[in-house]
Amino acid sequence: MTGPTPIPASRSNWLTPRRLDRTEQVMIVALWTWLVYRVLQSSNPFSQVALFTETTVLIFVLLRRPTEAISLRFGDWLLAVTATAAPMLVVPTPIPATMLPFENIAVTMVAIGNVIQVTGKLFLARSFGVAPANRGIKTNGLYRLVRHPIYAGYLMVHLGLVMMMPTLTNFLIYGIGWCAQILRLLAEERLLGQDPEYRAFMTKTRWRLVPGIF
Template sequence: MNGTTTTPSLPHWLTPRRLDRAEQAVIVALWLLLVFRVWQSSAGNPFAPLMLLTETTVLLFVLLRRPTEAISMRFGDWLLAITATAAPMLIMPVPVPDAMVALGSIALGLVAAGNAVQLAGKMFLRRSFGVAPANRGIKTTGMYRLVRHPIYAGYLMVHIGLLMMMPSLMNIALYAIGWWAQILRLQAEETLLSQDPQYRAFMQKTRWRLVPGVF
């Protein structure tokens, strides 16, 4: 992504280790806010607790990950990462419209399949999982043979399913902002990771980033 080359860097006192801790604190705060909103709205929408499945795995893997010094120090990369992570945690549960009830099984299937995909991807990464662009080790096996970012592919399925269950203009806007940031974040990650010869070889072998045959 060409824009990352001109993005201002973060202050020098924000070392990679401090950034790691700050990122963890932000994720914990967002997750607690999400739990509170789900608890408040679960009576109005029985699907609301499903919002916690994906975001709880994000929280757990962020807390358990291994530290790294090979992390982006660009302000823009961090802004994209936080935006892409925060937006799905800010969607508002709304009552299921009658028109969407018939699509409930499809939506549930997307959420279930997406969570299986993102969790499988995280299990391959294990302690290499992170939010901001960083090199915590290159993974090329398992689901990474199909697409370079299977976790994001799983998120996409989950978010489509949840939006079907909780359609509103606010949620559409939040997901649109989140996925705009997600795509730019994905490109920023590949800019950083492609400095590693192993990842450059992986990019040649696994052509598609997110959706086979599309992107």
């Protein structure tokens, strides 16, 4: 396996994987704190579901193991930050009357999505991260179904949440977030694909996110 993308000597003294790890953790804590404040101000009881989902991100990011095999590309970090920050910027709003008939569907999607994303994180344990990195290859459990089960769980949660809080702002937030999420997923696979174990995993688990589609 080759190492992470080389960086210019002028930047090598301060731009290190460990410092990038810490920067990523500080960013997540700040965004999560702001989300907590906005959720506590919301009259929508389902807004706390968004807080639950993002709290799991916070916990696993803080507990993860450090790695030297992390992408140092600015573009990869921009995608990771956008995909992670967008859901934390969602605007909690009351459920409109037009969406009340779909409330049970939305709640079910969010519940199933959270089970999937939490289970995926438990399989990853301290290998979970935000920016593309190799903290160990996982191939068991949900990873036998799709290569990115955590993202699959997020997708269900976010679709359910946007049904509960269907504003133009939230559509834009999740739309931008998921454009970045797909590109981030592909960036992760470029880095992980340098590992022979991951390349073998790709031949066994065909689908990245949604079986039969992508």
